[in-house]
Amino acid sequence: MMFLLARHISKIFSLLFVVALLLLGASCDGLWKKEKENKAIARVGDVYLYEEDIAPLITDIMSKEDSASVVSNFINTWASKQLLLSKSKINLPVDKLAEFDKLVDDYRIDLYTRAYKEALVQQALDTTVNEEELYAFYENEKENFKLQEKLLMIRFVELPPQFLKKDAVADRLRRFNKRDKAYLDSVSVQFRKLNLNDSVWVKVSRVVKEIPPLSLENEDQYLKKSQFFEIQDSLGVYLGKVIDVLNVNDVAPLPFIRPTIRQVLLNRRRLDYMRKLETEIIDEAVKEKEFEIYEQDE
Known part of the structure; x- marks a missing residue:
């Protein structure tokens, strides 16, 4: 398991290294030119909306009138959200803002960690379910398949x-x-x-x-x-x-529920893998002194 983690992390560092080389290889003029081209088209307080933010909205098949309408609507919607956000930070209670910030942080962490774990599962999880496993599960659980x-x-x-x-x-x-x-x-x-x-x-x-x-x-x-x-x-x-x-309440035949059983077994295998992954990540972090729990004073 840790070999897979190390290999995955190695791939990430390799990708970052390549990106760094590409950036270093770009000319200074090119970099400054890109910065200059990032033109602001609207502002709300200290927050700016740039041309590159609206570029994906415009297609070649749009007329000038349609493009102008799409851009105008997008800018007004963006401005409305920014103004409401600004007002909310001023007028909502501090404890409510702190609660929302925590929810946002929790969601961001959950989003990243879930995506990472799913990527590891896709790489390492064996999706083969043989007939012996299917039959054993069916025999043990057949009363649940009425x-x-x-x-x-x-x-x-x-x-x-x-x-x-x-x-x-x-x-x-x-x-x-x-x-x-x-x-x-x-x-x-x-x-x-x-x-x-x-x-x-x-x-x-x-x-x-x-x-x-x-x-x-x-x-x-x-x-x-x-x-x-x-x-x-x-x-x-x-x-x-x-x-x-x-008839109704008869035990379903194995051929009929084989896809269902296969999915149940894969889900169980996936959950077991997730638990093992989390345990091994913590154990490795403790071993490398990246994670420790301090004793609490009584």
């Missing part, structure tokens, strides 16, 4: 109302052997919808959305385990074969 919605394994097709070979498609969708799959694939361009992947769990709400004649009120009539159904409306004919069903 379904809130019915799940189905299903294959179905939607045919145009006047489809001539509906019975042939229905027979093959029921039986679904190797030759049946090949046949369905060969005529699938004539289907309006198609789902032949019956080994994946899907939510019943998704199935109801794909098959308009179904609803959450009548799905129990059609979506039973091992049931074949045929439903028709003015838009088409819907043929389906339900392979398996899991």
Whole structure:
């Protein structure tokens, strides 16, 4: 861990060294010219607004009138904020100002430290989660993965109302052997919808959305385990074969919640890494005499 920290700090110093060389390599005339070009365009008390502050607001596609309007609005908004800030420092109670300053400092520290820790995490955290870890977590926590919605394994097709070979498609969708799959694939361009992947769990709400004649009120009539159904409306004919069903409060199958478990494990690993990082930073600082706690007089 400390090797990673040292390497990261080394990269930062290397970058600063390169920047320093570039600055030293610039001509004095160039530096003074840049300073002169930083022209002030507005002032509120001792605070100035410069041309470079508004440069990002202007684009090549803007007309002169639009540019002037954008700049004017920005200057007025900036001035209003600066004036209000100045007034607030005069009129707000001292203790309230101190409270706000502390909040600002805390936020600034939190922003920097969080960004730094996230950068270290991105460099060092192993994001590989193997099947053994997933399965062990699932077995230990499966009672916490109760379904809130019915799940189905299903294959179905939607045919145009006047489809001539509906019975042939229905027979093959029921039986679904190797030759049946090949046949369905060969005529699938004539289907309006198609789902032949019956080994994946899907939510019943998704199935109801794909098959308009179904609803959450009548799905129990059609979506039973091992049931074949045929439903028709003015838009088409819907043929389906339900392979398996899991009901509300059943334990969710591992394949269905695998992404969730993986994210939980990664979050735990990330938190553990953060705690270890903070501990090692403090230990290293104590070792190098950069951090110490003084005894308090009783």
